[in-house]
Amino acid sequence: MSKPKLATIWLDGCSGCHMSFLDMDELILEVAERADLVYGPLVDAKEFPEGVDVTLVEGAVGSSEDLRKVREVRERTRVLVAFGDCAVTGNVPSLRNPIGPRAVLETVYLEKPTHNAQIPSQLVPELLEEDLPVHAWVPVDVYLTGCPPSAARIYECVKRLLDGEAPETVSEAVAWKFG
Numbered sequence: 439m440s441k442p443k444l445a446t447i448w449l450d451g452c453s454g455c456h457m458s459f460l461d462m463d464e465l466i467l468e469v470a471e472r473a474d475l476v477y478g479p480l481v482d483a484k485e486f487p488e489g490v491d492v493t494l495v496e497g498a499v500g501s502s503e504d505l506r507k508v509r510e511v512r513e514r515t516r517v518l519v520a521f522g523d524c525a526v527t528g529n530v531p532s533l534r535n536p537i538g539p540r541a542v543l544e545t546v547y548l549e550k551p552t553h554n555a556q557i558p559s560q561l562v563p564e565l566l567e568e569d570l571p572v573h574a575w576v577p578v579d580v581y582l583t584g585c586p587p588s589a590a591r592i593y594e595c596v597k598r599l600l601d602g603e604a605p606e607t608v609s610e611a612v613a614w615k616f617g
């Protein structure tokens with residue numbers, strides 16, 4: 439029998455949630471035995487695959503590219519986990535919301551550089567008006583809070599999902615906050 443497919447993605451976050459995932463240490467081997475890790479910063483895969491059972495989404499949705507990714511991931515994932523406080527509430531990335539994206543770009547690219555100051559027009563994805571939590575754009579099945587969530591709580595969450603548990607309603611998803 440094939441194993442469940444597990445994926446992780448990194449949107450507008452600091453990678454701390456993925457670092458905490460790695461802090462599971464030897465328990466990662468248990469996860470690897472029970473699931474195929476098919477996509478994420480820890481895997482050399484270019485395309486997000488179809489038919490993923492569980493995806494952990496780190497970070498808020500702050501750019502057009504984040505939004506494209508999270509919509510694609512939602513379409514291809516059965517159980518989507520908002521992974522860490524940036525994904526759950528907006529947290530640190532959402533601090534920019536009161537001043538808007540233009541002020542952020544001007545501060546970073548025009549005021550701070552000592553030479554060649556310019557706002558990039560290529561390769562850098564367009565910032566959205568606000569940096570919002572994942573559930574503002576796509577349905578979320580499980581909320582795994584913490585900045586970052588501890589390795590123990592990540593393991594407990596993933597284990598339960600691989601055991602076949604999953605909240606079936608929004609209120610159950612909220613109850614699955616893991617602390």
Ligand code: SF4
Nearest residue numbers: 451452454522523524
């Ligand atoms: S929740 Fe905390 S650790 Fe995770 S990406 Fe956001 S700031 Fe980083």
